[in-house]
Amino acid sequence: MAKKKITTVEDKKEITSAEEALKAIKSGDRLFEVPKKFRTIEVCLAAVKKNGYMLKYVPEKLKTAELCLAAVLKNGGALESIPEKLKTSEFCLKAVKKNGYALRSVPEELKTAELCLMAVSIIQEDGLALEYVPEKLKTIELCFTAVKWLYDDNELYGHIEKEIYGYIPKKLVAEVRKMLDSYINVKELERSKVKKTVLKEPVAKKPSVKKPSVKKPEAKTTIVKKPTTKKENTAYVCTECGYIYITAEGDPAYGMKPGINMADKNCPQCDSNDWDY
Numbered sequence: 001m002a003k004k005k006i007t008t009v010e011d012k013k014e015i016t017s018a019e020e021a022l023k024a025i026k027s028g029d030r031l032f033e034v035p036k037k038f039r040t041i042e043v044c045l046a047a048v049k050k051n052g053y054m055l056k057y058v059p060e061k062l063k064t065a066e067l068c069l070a071a072v073l074k075n076g077g078a079l080e081s082i083p084e085k086l087k088t089s090e091f092c093l094k095a096v097k098k099n100g101y102a103l104r105s106v107p108e109e110l111k112t113a114e115l116c117l118m119a120v121s122i123i124q125e126d127g128l129a130l131e132y133v134p135e136k137l138k139t140i141e142l143c144f145t146a147v148k149w150l151y152d153d154n155e156l157y158g159h160i161e162k163e164i165y166g167y168i169p170k171k172l173v174a175e176v177r178k179m180l181d182s183y184i185n186v187k188e189l190e191r192s193k194v195k196k197t198v199l200k201e202p203v204a205k206k207p208s209v210k211k212p213s214v215k216k217p218e219a220k221t222t223i224v225k226k227p228t229t230k231k232e233n234t235a236y237v238c239t240e241c242g243y244i245y246i247t248a249e250g251d252p253a254y255g256m257k258p259g260i261n262m263a264d265k266n267c268p269q270c271d272s273n274d275w276d277y
């Protein structure tokens with residue numbers, strides 16, 4: 001990582017062959033900066049293996065099952081760029097196992113109770129994937145699983161809790177709260193047995209949530225920061241989850257207009273504020 005070089009817009013002009021493109025991808029992952037004619041299967045495969053979200057910039061005709069699988073195994077969220085005909089249950093399962101939030105890109109007919117339950121319980125934050133669970137599959141158990149982590153992780157951040165409850169059918173909310181209360185009571189009891197002197201552990205707030213803008217240490221990577229006049233050409237890649245925001249394009253999937261200065265914003269996908277740009 002120490003020798004990582006970020007390909008800049010200026011460098012892009014220098015890519016005049018597929019070999020150079022491959023070299024650029026081997027030292028970075030910014031496929032969107034490789035001229036389209038040099039996005040060969042080899043270049044694209046190397047890019048998605050580094051960052052699954054680069055699948056978005058792979059020419060449609062090169063999106064083979066193998067290439068898409070490599071992307072999804074790297075980042076489940078890459079499911080959003082997979083051609084519909086390749087979205088089999090097996091594929092969707094692999095994606096959701098990596099990232100519960102990938103449920104948003106699963107075709108409705110493939111959203112089974114099992115897949116949805118997995119989506120909300122794989123990683124704690126994935127409880128938010130409840131948003132993409134079909135209403136008829138929102139059972140008490142599934143909704144409870146989605147909110148349970150709020151306590152499991154000992155990180156009760158109000159805004160996320162509120163958001164998750166917003167996706168629970170109104171008629172189930174009271175019941176889910178009751179289940180959570182008894183769950184918390186049992187956990188507290190277990191805890192007080194282990195730590196007799198401490199009744200309740202302090203609530204640790206997850207640092208990535210509402211994290212202030214932290215500039216990446218210069219030593220970590222060679223970041224070429226472009227002047228604000230070139231903002232329209234800027235691309236931001238989240239170093240936490242690989243999410244890509246291209247300033248000129250915006251990201252309608254997350255309701256974001258073009259031209260946003262992401263340096264001051266958190267990643268819409270993982271809430272991190274560590275960008276490569």
Ligand SMILES: [Zn+2]
Nearest residue numbers: 238241267270
């Ligand atoms: Zn992210």
